[in-house]
Every structure is written in structure tokens, then in C-alpha cells.
Amino acid sequence: MSVTREIQQAVIESLEKLYGQTFTEKDFQINQTKPEFEGDYTVVLFALVKSLRKAPDALGKELGEYLNSNYNQLFSAYNIIKGFLNLTIADSYWLSVLDKWHNDTSYGKQEMKNKKVMVEYSSPNTNKPLHLGHLRNNFLGWSIAEIMKANGYDVIKSCIVNDRGIHICKSMIAWEKFANGATPQSTHTKGDHFVGDYYVKFNDEYKKQMQELIAKDMSKEEAEKEAPIMKETQEMLVKWEQGDEKVMNLWRTMNSWVYEGFDETYKNIGSDFDKTYYESNTYLLGKETVQEGLQKNVFFKKDDGSVWIDLTNDGLDQKLVQRKDGTSVYITQDIGLAMQKYDQYKIDQSIYVVGDEQNYHFKVLKLICQKLGMPYADNIFHLSYGMVELPTGKMKSREGTVVDADDLVEEMITIAGNHTKELGKVKDFTEEELKDLYETIGLGALKYFLLRVDPKKKMIFNPEESIDFHGHTGPFIQYTHARIKSILRKEQPKDKGNISNSLLPLEKELLITLEQYPQVIEAAGTEMDPSVIANYAYQLAKTFNSFYTEHSIMNAESAEKKELRLLIAQMTANVIASAFGLLGIKVPERM
């Protein structure tokens, strides 16, 4: 049980004994005491004052006195300042936390709940390579999956690949026209980039043709439709839907190039999936659902045969779920896929890591699933994250203002290498070890940069200023880990050593922070927010670094102090490694 829980219970019991009134945890607040005051945790008394009809100071005195004499294994001192009851927790309490958890790597993780959750993330289009936005999506998805596991869920990581549609046909048409049979192999180009280049070529040609048409007095809107290359693309999409042999072959070939490229990128960034869905297999799903919805009167049919749902009572609009020609639309496919996920895995919860531009879509999806009575509909959660923007505004692939994922990863690794060489601390490393270390640090900086921000908020990335390796960064925290490991290589804490039983302020501050880790994991899970973990890890590392410069571990004042500090250091390293594990960031032994 956490300290805050213990304090809550002690306070509730004490108030009952003292005043005969029953309170719950929600009736009063417990905060960490501000550094400028004496104490570790603080009970805010104001909320209790009214119902107890006592002055804050008098209440504080009586409660503080009672707590101290009746719970002396938990509290060692108290003081009252302006309605705040500041409690000092007994050193023995912190030492027992240390004793119990210092070398347990499962610390903070919850028991299995026997609940299944699916996390869907990444969802790439197969017509162009991944960019910075996809990286945020991938890192978030992977991390939230780990966080859910740590909270005791069985997790299935899934990916829906948008492998069909007009955008892919654009790359295909451009390849037919301009490639002269070139392939990724013949041009030594990574497959996804290769295909992406033809997507760009399509847009160049399209623009050119439109300008020609506009020069001949055609309106812009008309030119958009009439440009020959666009017409050809649309014809190709029709052929694809008809299963035309030649088109299908080209489609399969170009997609296979893209997948090769994606696989490489995913491998580099440490992304993986338990289940991959392809839109070409799911885009026809949902037809039975439409029938079912009509029967249940959730949907209604218009005169032209199209099928709709009326969500005006939910503050939304009417929404089409089936075209008049009987084909399903995007939302219907998603309903179908949601059903399929349940049929296959009997999931209890479904998390979609998708950008906030689709907030409306997911609101609708959840509502429809609820109205259809799907078993887990209430547990559909859209983990909506903000776009990554440049100082100049949004990234636009058509205008070439995207930050390419592969380029950025490579750049980060290169910079990590340069820093490392400059510092010259690992000159004895082998080539292989160096490569590993550069990747660990470079990716660590990148992942931390993207994960430390609240997912809901859009964030700005400035390509002119490269991502930092100092201060509030991944490498800072990795460095703290490496420092500790360097000490632990020299000496491990003894099995049953005598340890100092009084704590200096920084020793205690570290233990207080370490004690909070389980609640941090829980909060990250309920909030679906990896940044909670990221910011906690920083707080911990920062506190450790202050401690490290202030107090020597190896040359501690006494053998007991040394033993204590070795244990604290060990537990700190373990928690950093664990927290970074939840973020998908490796920690080095040396750097």
C-alpha cells in the first residue's frame, strides 16, 4: 500500500476516533509537502473545517497529535501552518520500502487482471514513407501497450495498413509512366522511399497538367477533375476494384516494396505488432452490420437506398454508413473491423492511437458501436494525439515539408555518435558495442523528445535546432543510469548488510520519489499518457544527480551509509530502467 493511502486511512480512522464522524479519501487532500516547509506529506485541512466546525489550527493540532502518538511507526513529526498539517514520515518507513523493492524489477507493476486490450497504432499509407508524425504515433502506441501490460492487462498490438485506394493508384500510375521499369533494387533505394518518389512525381505532373488546362480557360475545380493523369488514376482504381490482373500485380509488387521499407524502419525504431490488418481485406466489412443496424432501427434507409444513422440527439449530425450503390464507407469498415477484433480476440477494451484530426470520426464510431450493443463498446478509447508541427506550420507531404522518419533517426544516431566520440569515455568499446550505444542514445533522445509531451497537445519540432542531449532529455536520464551502473560494477550492496537508519534530506527525497513509482504507472495507465512516466523518470534522475554530487557513495561517511546508498542507487537504476522500458527506450551500462 502506498504512503498516501496509509496516511489517508490513518487520518480517516483518527477523525472517526476523535470526532465520531466518518470521512472518505475524497473529503480531504493529501499533497507532497512543498520543499520550503518541514515535512513530507501534507493534509489540507480546509475541507474538513466546515463539517467538523473547528478552526483549522485547532483541528490540525488535535489530528497531528493523535496521528503521531497512535501511528508512530508511520509518522515521526508534524507541524501546522495556515491550515496545512505537514507530516514527517518516519525514516523506518522509507527504509522498509527500500528493503522490500530495491532489487525487484517487477516493482510498480500490477497483478494480471485477466482482461484483454487491443492497441491499434501506426496505420501507415502504402504510398509514401513514414514521417515524424508517424514516429509520435508509433512511440505512443508502443509505449501505451507496455503501460497497459504493466497495469496487468493482456495486450494485443495491432496495425491497420491502408494499402488500397486512390493514393496508392497515384504512385502506381506515376511509376507506369515515368519509371521505365526501375525498381528499388535497380536504383538502390529503400522501397517505401522509392514508391514515395513516384507519389511526388504524380503530384508534379498533376499540377503541370492542371496549369495547362487552366491556361486554356478551364476553372480550377474542373481542371482538378479533368487532368488526364487524374482520370487515368481513377480508372485504375476501378480496375483494382474489379480485380484486374495487371493492376493487381503492379499493386502487389509496389506494396511489397513499401513493406520491405517499413519493416526496416519498424525494426530500427523498435516497433512491432502482434496482428496486422490490411484495408484491402477489411474495406468490404460491415455490410452485415448495416443489415443488423437496420433491423434494430439504429440505422434508417433513405429513398435513394443509402443508409444513415441519425446522431442529432447526441449533438452530432446524420452520418452515412452505406452508399446508395451498396458499398460501405470508411466508418462502416471500422465498425466491421471492430466486430472482427472482438470475434477473434474477445477483447475487453480497444485503444486507437490516432491523430486528433479524427476526433469526430471516433466519437461517431464509439456511438454507433454502443447503439449496436457491441460488448465492449463503452471501452473503445480514442487515444487522440496532437499533430507534430514545424515552426512554419503543418507538415505537408505534397509540399515536401515533411520530416522523414528514416532521415531523422539516422541523424539522431549520427549526432549521438559525435557526442560520444567527443567525450571519449568508451574508447575500449568494439564497433558493435559503439553502434549499439549510438542507437540507444540517439533513439533515446528522439523517443523521449516525442513522449515527454502530453499526447493530447500538438507539439512543435524545429528541424533547425537538433534535439538536445542535455537537460530534460532522454540521454540525461540514460546517463544517470550509466553512472549508477558504473558504481555497481565496482561494488554491489551486500545481501544482509547493516544499513544506516537515519536519512539525509537527499536520501529521503530519493526514497520518497521511488515510493511513488507504482502510482505513476497506474496514473499513466488510467490517463493513457506515457508523458507521466517520462516526466517522473526525469524527476527521479534529477534528484539522483543532486544526491550524487552532494554525497559520495563509495567513500561514504560510514560502512552503513555506503550500504544504504548502494541500495538507493540500485533501486534508482532499476526504476529508471523500468520506466524507460515502458517508454521503449533502452538504457546503457556505460556512455
Added chain:
RNA sequence: GGUCCCGUAGCUCAGUUGGAUAGAGCAACAGCCUUCUAAGCUGUGGGUCACACGUUCGAAUCGUGUCGGGAUCACCA
């Protein structure tokens, strides 16, 4: 126009269900390596928490309004 989100230091971000004098990092400045890794530590300066009103013992946090920015409202996905 309807709905939703955002506005905190020069920049990038924290700030638990309302709590004490609003915090970090970067950038700037001043210090600290003959002692466990200086990718570090310590200190200084920097704020009308967009603005106004309201709720309350107490508001960056809750409510209303204003200003500014963004997303979305397709028989596209």
C-alpha cells in the same frame, strides 16, 4: 456558421480530483572536475498563467463572455 481542442518565462514544456510565494529544460550570466562518468551539479536574472467578470476560505485549474490560434462538420480515407 455548428461542434470540439488549445493559449503558462525569449523558446520547448510540467503543473494530480481547486491548495501554501506558479516549476523544469534550452538560451543568457556567475561559479564547481588531484575524490564514484562534468551528457553532471550550484546559483542569478526572466511571469498581468491571453483578457474580463463570476463561484470560493482559496482559481493557471471550475463557470460565463471576449480576443487569438487550430481541428472537424464529404456518398474521401
